[in-house]
Amino acid sequence: MLYVFKFPDIGEGITEGKILEWYVKKGQTVSEGDSVIKVETDKVVTDIPIPRDGVIKNLYGKEGEVINVEDALVEMEVEGEVAEEDRPGAVEKETDGKEASADEVAHADTETKPVEEKGYGVVGMIEDATGDAFLPSTGEGLEDKKAAEDAVKPRKKALATPVARKMAKDLGIDINEVKGTGPAGRVMKEDIQKAFDEKQSGPAVPRKGKAEEIKVAPGQEDLIETEELTQIRKTIINRMVQSKQTAPHATAFEEVEVSKLVALKKEKKAELAEKGIKLSYMPFIIKAVTLALKRHKTLNSKLDMANNRAIYQKFYNIGFATDTPDGLMVPVIRNTDRKSIIEIAEDLNDLAERARDRKLTLDELKGGTFSITNYGSIAGTYGVPVINYPEVAILGIGRIMKRPVVDDNDQIVPGHILPLSMSFDHRIVDGAHAANFIRDLMAMLSDPLTMLMM
């Protein structure tokens, strides 16, 4: 189908712009988001991205010409349907492309519109050995025989209703792992809900034999008090055991002089308090960690042992350990690379408060790529934090202490020392990875303005 892309209103209230440069030519294949043209308006030179995939058929306007908003810029061949107003008939200029008929447009609509599957059409599971199935050559290195078998088995693509698929996607459930209860094993939305509810109760750690019973010595019943474990405590237990049993922990310790950070936070704290924003050291640390993670991808990775691969994540979701009346929780601030320090501060305060009130959603407690635990806000200098598995590292923040330090002139002056303790999964994070990460982190915490150069 033909699609005509028009010069959009780029939001300055202007009606025209000058074509400075074309980046594409006739016959070129382009993808959504590719810059096609450089245009200058009164104050801005801007690249204009194309909103669709396709092949360029015609370009309108020469370099140096002035074009008006809504003028046709590019005519292209695209796959699928085309909106009525974008059909070439809507363009007055003559084109050498083939005009689509109304019938063709209608046909394309029929082809691309999702069609609800009928229950009686289901005939079982579809074998799908391609897709994202990853087939290791051997099972070597896999955690156990079952995992090895699972990894080499072709992925089964479940049959399901579109509603169930969407629900699974929204809830983060792998629909291919869900047992369907519909006709011929079709996955229904009730099945997704059940899988989600089961997932919510936390990952189960396989027990090796019966748990040891702690007996109370006769006559000491009055000297003890028992309390049934809460669900959150059971989850903490499972997660801690899983982490320590799976990831070989190593921990690095450092001290960084943060007088500039202390002064900056002090200066800004009062100013932001007037706007209702509580500023602590954590937003600065989270931002610095994010910038360091962008430079050191290993620290923002996951190990997928079932497929013998490392997964490097290009998004930055930072969890922060929070003490609540019910126990430890780790809410996650998402996309910290796309948030300002002030926005991180706002998220932090909001999540911490709702964690204490037990008002967090499940979504706000998962999806982290790296965690920070700030035990220094209570007390403590160093610690050996437990990695929030399957993440591969966690940073422990100790209490900032006033200490004598030697300055650049060899003079002893008062300084502020922030102790850092970082545990990392030594299977994937080498000592050098950790040291380089911490070096960059220290540079930013020592002089926060260097974050502007990272």
Added chain:
Amino acid sequence: MAIEISEKYDLPDLKLYRSGSLSQSVIVWRPEKLMVVIGKGSDPSDELITDAISVDHVPVIRRDTGGCAVVLSADMAVVSFSLRNDPNKKNPEYFRLFNDLIIEALKKQSIRGLGFNGISDITLNGLKVAGSAIYRRRESVLYHVVLNLSGSTEQMERYLKIPSRQPDYRRNRSHKDFVTSFSDQGVEVDLVRFENDLKTSFLLNIK
């Protein structure tokens, strides 16, 4: 009279232009000498008084960003920002964001009478004291603003024609009647403090 235009832009913000930096960055710099800088698509005969430029041997450099021609001198300061492009943000929003940071940093020095005018100007007591422009790419945004600390408006009058397109508030005023400097308004800007406040503000506010 014909003038020679250098296409080799080599001012201190070159690195930001060329790198298409995805990270946040801000630099504050002072031009070393008198020069005229014209926009990417500018026609010198439309914007410059070439005879005077030629007689005075003022170098003319073409930049990669848009906007009208400007006179730069050691009596001015330039601020250049780069950051990741947010495709959902419109250009006026970026101008507002950046100019507000500049104004906020200046206000910390108890400078009163600052305002945002036109598409991208900063005014002091109603007169233009800084002009800005944006270069927007798919991945990054580069913004720069020229602050007239104590630059001569007579030089602007001598080298620059009145632009054909003007913000409403200019009302066809000459450079001399439209532009001012901080110095002419009795204000001295502590540039070191300004840079520090600006960077701090940038650090806290920019994504």
